[in-house]
Amino acid sequence: MRMYDLIMKKKHGGEMTAGELKWLIDGYTAGEIPDYQMSAFLMAVWFRGMTSRETTDLTLCMAHSGDMTDLSSIPGIKADKHSTGGVGDKTTLITAPEAAACGLKIAKMSGRGLGFTGGTVDKLESIPGLRTAFDHAEFMDMVKRTGIAVVGQSGNLTPADKKMYALRDVTATIDSLPLIASSIMSKKLAAGSDVIVLDVKCGSGAFMKTPEEARALAEQMVDIGCRAGRKMAALITDMDRPLGHAVGNSLEVIEAVYTLQGSGPEDLAELSRELAANMLSTAGMGCIDICRERVDESIRSGSAFGKLIELAQAQGGDSRVLRDPSLFEKAPVRHEIRAAASGYISSMDTEAVGMASCMLGAGRETKDSPIDHSAGIILKKKTGDKVAAGDVLAVFYTAKEELLPAAEKRFEESLQISQEKPQKKPLIYGRVTAEGFERY
Numbered sequence: 001m002r003m004y005d006l007i008m009k010k011k012h013g014g015e016m017t018a019g020e021l022k023w024l025i026d027g028y029t030a031g032e033i034p035d036y037q038m039s040a041f042l043m044a045v046w047f048r049g050m051t052s053r054e055t056t057d058l059t060l061c062m063a064h065s066g067d068m069t070d071l072s073s074i075p076g077i078k079a080d081k082h083s084t085g086g087v088g089d090k091t092t093l094i095t096a097p098e099a100a101a102c103g104l105k106i107a108k109m110s111g112r113g114l115g116f117t118g119g120t121v122d123k124l125e126s127i128p129g130l131r132t133a134f135d136h137a138e139f140m141d142m143v144k145r146t147g148i149a150v151v152g153q154s155g156n157l158t159p160a161d162k163k164m165y166a167l168r169d170v171t172a173t174i175d176s177l178p179l180i181a182s183s184i185m186s187k188k189l190a191a192g193s194d195v196i197v198l199d200v201k202c203g204s205g206a207f208m209k210t211p212e213e214a215r216a217l218a219e220q221m222v223d224i225g226c227r228a229g230r231k232m233a234a235l236i237t238d239m240d241r242p243l244g245h246a247v248g249n250s251l252e253v254i255e256a257v258y259t260l261q262g263s264g265p266e267d268l269a270e271l272s273r274e275l276a277a278n279m280l281s282t283a284g285m286g287c288i289d290i291c292r293e294r295v296d297e298s299i300r301s302g303s304a305f306g307k308l309i310e311l312a313q314a315q316g317g318d319s320r321v322l323r324d325p326s327l328f329e330k331a332p333v334r335h336e337i338r339a340a341a342s343g344y345i346s347s348m349d350t351e352a353v354g355m356a357s358c359m360l361g362a363g364r365e366t367k368d369s370p371i372d373h374s375a376g377i378i379l380k381k382k383t384g385d386k387v388a389a390g391d392v393l394a395v396f397y398t399a400k401e402e403l404l405p406a407a408e409k410r411f412e413e414s415l416q417i418s419q420e421k422p423q424k425k426p427l428i429y430g431r432v433t434a435e436g437f438e439r440y
Contacts, residue, residue, distance in 0.1 A: 003037045010044040018057040025061040029160045042173040050178035056227040062186035065160035069192035077283045079104040080193035087205040087354035088242035093256035097307035098276035100148040101298040107143045108150045126250035126373035130317030146310045181220040195231045203240030205350025211429045218432040233282045236429040241383040244268035248362040248376015254325040260305040331374040331397035339387045343417040352414035359407040360398040
């Protein structure tokens with residue numbers, strides 16, 4: 001078999017066999033196929049696409065390129081939830097405890113933030129003492145004892161994806177549906193859960209800009225998961241404005257605490273509830289309405305918040321900050337952003353809001369950049385809200401006053417104020433399952 005022949009085949013729209021894809025992925029992971037030939041193949045895929053069967057085979061080859069997590073020794077149904085990324089998206093901190101409190105086992109590996117999207121691992125590490133790096137035995141033991149663990153990716157998980165993603169990033173092949181779907185799903189399949197629920201976001205703060213693009217991606221990923229023998233569901237959700245009011249690591253943990261205690265922002269509470277209910281329903285624990293009631297009861301009884309406390313303590317964190325969020329470290333600089341004109345906020349460039357938070361120190365430009373866990377933004381107004389000149393739109397938190405001017409400029413450029421109230425967009429556009437698509 002020659003790489004030249006595989007490039008030629010895909011260039012002319014041919015369908016790759018499972019054996020050809022395995023040879024390609026194994027050879028590239030081992031360093032036997034050079035970057036320039038893989039780049040040519042990726043560009044051919046970008047132009048020609050892949051069939052559902054091809055995409056599934058590619059995903060499985062990528063998943064098996066490294067370690068495959070075996071969760072079979074953990075009793076019960078193991079479930080995972082994945083978001084395609086957004087601004088203010090702290091749903092894992094809420095959904096995972098809700099689902100665990102209702103009886104699912106959550107053995108979750110999460111990533112760090114890069115660019116304008118935040119990372120669950122960074123948010124958790126704002127809890128003093130909390131660890132996210134564990135060996136496999138410790139990870140398994142935590143899930144068996146508490147029913148929940150959220151840790152960083154460890155070991156040799158999907159090395160093919162790491163190499164291919166780095167190459168896609170510099171060859172303008174990021175925006176290919178089969179390549180996006182295989183990248184995400186290879187990691188999810190390698191993580192070993194029985195049930196996978198996806199939160200596929202669309203809008204100005206997401207990689208997929210329209211509901212139609214998000215639906216196409218959701219359908220591909222659900223198809224891959226079902227073909228691989230997993231129970232799957234995906235929600236298509238709005239990211240044309242930040243989720244909740246907090247953007248930044250400890251600020252988002254605090255907002256998650258309030259939400260688990262029943263007093264969080266309406267949009268954050270609703271989406272977290274729907275994701276948790278879909279995890280339960282997809283796992284076969286009842287129809288969606290019954291599962292919503294179970295999630296609601298976990299909030300009323302305090303059992304969901306109790307699971308977050310258990311998670312923090314099991315992973316070495318000081319849970320006192322969760323019981324009393326005023327104990328979180330505070331940023332020394334607080335700065336209010338006020339409206340220059342009256343009207344309605346007609347739109348927010350959500351990506352720009354995320355970048356403004358990064359500029360305050362809450363995010364990183366490269367994977368090795370340090371972050372300030374106390375930095376970020378509290379939004380006082382969002383899309384659709386009426387404002388008067390002088391109203392506080394947001395409060396900035398940072399350790400360095402010199403970071404304010406550039407971040408403020410970026411934030412102000414993200415907002416459009418008009419005299420007409422904008423049409424309200426749905427928080428959840430629809431759901432994709434093995435049975436197909438349904439609108440919410």
